[in-house]
Amino acid sequence: MKGWIPILLVTAIFCFAASTAQARNAPQLIRLRGLSQDQIREIADSGLEITVTGKGVVEVVATPDEQKLLIRPDRSPEIVIPDLDAYVAGRLAGQRRGAEYFTYERLVEALEMWEANHSAIARLHVIGRTWEGRDILAMKVSDNPDRDEAEPAVLINGAHHAREWISTEVAMESLRQLLEGYGRDANLTRLVNERETWFVPVLNPDGVVFSQTQERYWRKNRRPITATAWGVDLNRNYDYTWGTSGTTADPAKDTFAGPAAFSEPETQAIKALAERERFQACLALHSYSELVLYPYSYAKNAPNPDKSRFQVLAQDMAAFNGYQSQNSAELYAASGVLDDWLYGTFRTLALTIEIGRAFIPPADQIAELCRLNVPAVFFLIDKAGTHGVTTPGSLFVPESLADSRTAFDAVVDGVAVLSILPPEARMFAADTLRSVGVRLSELVAFDVRHGDTAVWNLIRSTPEADFVIPLVRERLRFDSLHHGATDGEGCDPARN
Numbered sequence: 001m002k003g004w005i006p007i008l009l010v011t012a013i014f015c016f017a018a019s020t021a022q023a024r025n026a027p028q029l030i031r032l033r034g035l036s037q038d039q040i041r042e043i044a045d046s047g048l049e050i051t052v053t054g055k056g057v058v059e060v061v062a063t064p065d066e067q068k069l070l071i072r073p074d075r076s077p078e079i080v081i082p083d084l085d086a087y088v089a090g091r092l093a094g095q096r097r098g099a100e101y102f103t104y105e106r107l108v109e110a111l112e113m114w115e116a117n118h119s120a121i122a123r124l125h126v127i128g129r130t131w132e133g134r135d136i137l138a139m140k141v142s143d144n145p146d147r148d149e150a151e152p153a154v155l156i157n158g159a160h161h162a163r164e165w166i167s168t169e170v171a172m173e174s175l176r177q178l179l180e181g182y183g184r185d186a187n188l189t190r191l192v193n194e195r196e197t198w199f200v201p202v203l204n205p206d207g208v209v210f211s212q213t214q215e216r217y218w219r220k221n222r223r224p225i226t227a228t229a230w231g232v233d234l235n236r237n238y239d240y241t242w243g244t245s246g247t248t249a250d251p252a253k254d255t256f257a258g259p260a261a262f263s264e265p266e267t268q269a270i271k272a273l274a275e276r277e278r279f280q281a282c283l284a285l286h287s288y289s290e291l292v293l294y295p296y297s298y299a300k301n302a303p304n305p306d307k308s309r310f311q312v313l314a315q316d317m318a319a320f321n322g323y324q325s326q327n328s329a330e331l332y333a334a335s336g337v338l339d340d341w342l343y344g345t346f347r348t349l350a351l352t353i354e355i356g357r358a359f360i361p362p363a364d365q366i367a368e369l370c371r372l373n374v375p376a377v378f379f380l381i382d383k384a385g386t387h388g389v390t391t392p393g394s395l396f397v398p399e400s401l402a403d404s405r406t407a408f409d410a411v412v413d414g415v416a417v418l419s420i421l422p423p424e425a426r427m428f429a430a431d432t433l434r435s436v437g438v439r440l441s442e443l444v445a446f447d448v449r450h451g452d453t454a455v456w457n458l459i460r461s462t463p464e465a466d467f468v469i470p471l472v473r474e475r476l477r478f479d480s481l482h483h484g485a486t487d488g489e490g491c492d493p494a495r496n
């Protein structure tokens with residue numbers, strides 16, 4: 001008998017929450033099954049947000065009014081979360097010391113403190129100001145952070161969408177580990193020395209503050225539009241096939257594309273940064289669905305000459321978190337997203353991770369979700385200097401590779417994808433690969449002349465790097481003629 005009391009109580013609370021949400025027309029999360037691709041697209045094009053939890057199962061954020069057009073018995077509708085505003089409040093209340101989400105205020109404090117504690121490799125920039133006057137902050141991490149060096153540049157960003165707090169956590173945890181790992185961890189030290197990584201952990205501060213302080217389930221920014229409508233979906237506002245799919249011109253809806261492409265201060269901030277930095281790679285962090293997504297998103301089967309390279313990258317990243325990798329448009333098409341704009345404009349290797357199984361996982365899951373996803377972030381930062389270097393459109397000059405290990409990795413990754421690239425991408429990749437090989441031979445010859453044969457040995461034992469061997473020998477011969485005897489006596493590749 002006793003066991004019935006909590007069940008009755010939970011049921012009563014559920015019904016109460018559902019009915020008050022009904023009365024307020026508050027958003028709910030509903031699950032639908034058995035929808036055709038056309039029906040999913042129709043929902044996405046009506047301005048509602050869709051996520052996926054498994055094959056053929058979609059979850060949609062919709063108010064009771066909006067649900068009238070969606071709910072049909074053959075779709076086995078289920079209410080997953082009866083009152084999403086109450087759900088946000090519950091997530092905030094369920095936090096405890098050591099397991100809590102960043103507020104915007106605490107995030108600003110943390111970034112300022114981390115910059116001060118790691119001033120040799122970290123520089124905090126204000127890249128824009130929101131409608132409500134908040135700073136959009138970006139932390140650059142690199143050796144010589146005040147100089148724009150010729151190193152592959154990467155952008156890691158979170159919280160395009162206000163309620164996706166976990167995205168900020170993964171960005172912040174990656175940043176923290178990178179800063180603290182410098183000088184301690186060989187790989188992270190190399191990533192700091194050989195890359196310029198920009199972290200924008202909260203692109204949408206107004207939205208995040210609104211969702212956390214008003215306990216509201218909010219996605220967009222806080223552009224004031226009419227007396228009853230606020231906000232633009234920042235991930236529909238970029239200028240690449242803007243406004244054509246998975247979005248709406250209705251400002252009251254969750255996926256409103258904005259009055260024009262780049263109408264928002266937040267997306268303008270990213271635009272200015274990207275035009276300056278010409279990122280080799282970018283990772284947009286979102287939640288949820290446990291997916292690693294690659295462009296294009298605006299339409300199914302949109303031609304992407306680097307598709308095979310993206311597939312390799314996305315699969316490798318998915319190996320860290322166990323997520324599924326797929327083309328962004330596979331579930332439904334969405335236009336005006338960051339990745340499409342970056343790849344379409346600059347050929348940036350731009351990917352998205354949809355973290356976890358809920359927009360706002362309970363705070364005690366933050367650590368585990370970071371453990372799963374931070375290695376994927378570091379992996380992409382690394383690959384910006386390998387795949388990113390041989391990607392068409394990249395303005396990165398292979399001659400400026402500063403370190404033999406980085407050049408070696410670029411050669412190995414480049415050769416690995418060369419054969420699977422379509423002809424239009426292969427030509428550029430092959431040309432760049434050749435220049436990277438020449439650069440590698442210069443760097444390795446330098447190493448050898450100074451008694452360091454580590455990368456030279458790697459080249460000799462790696463079939464993909466075979467073509468570099470004669471280049472190194474040639475370079476050493478040339479160097480010995482011009483600089484006298486080598487320092488690497490006994491292991492002189494010119495004679496091996």
Ligand code: 0X9
Nearest residue numbers: 235286287297328329332333334
């Ligand atoms: O819709 C978005 O902007 C992203 N999903 S989220 O649930 N975080 O809002 C994903 C964009 C990638 N695109 C497609 N699903 N086409």
Ligand code: ZN
Nearest residue numbers: 161164286287
């Ligand atoms: Zn999102």
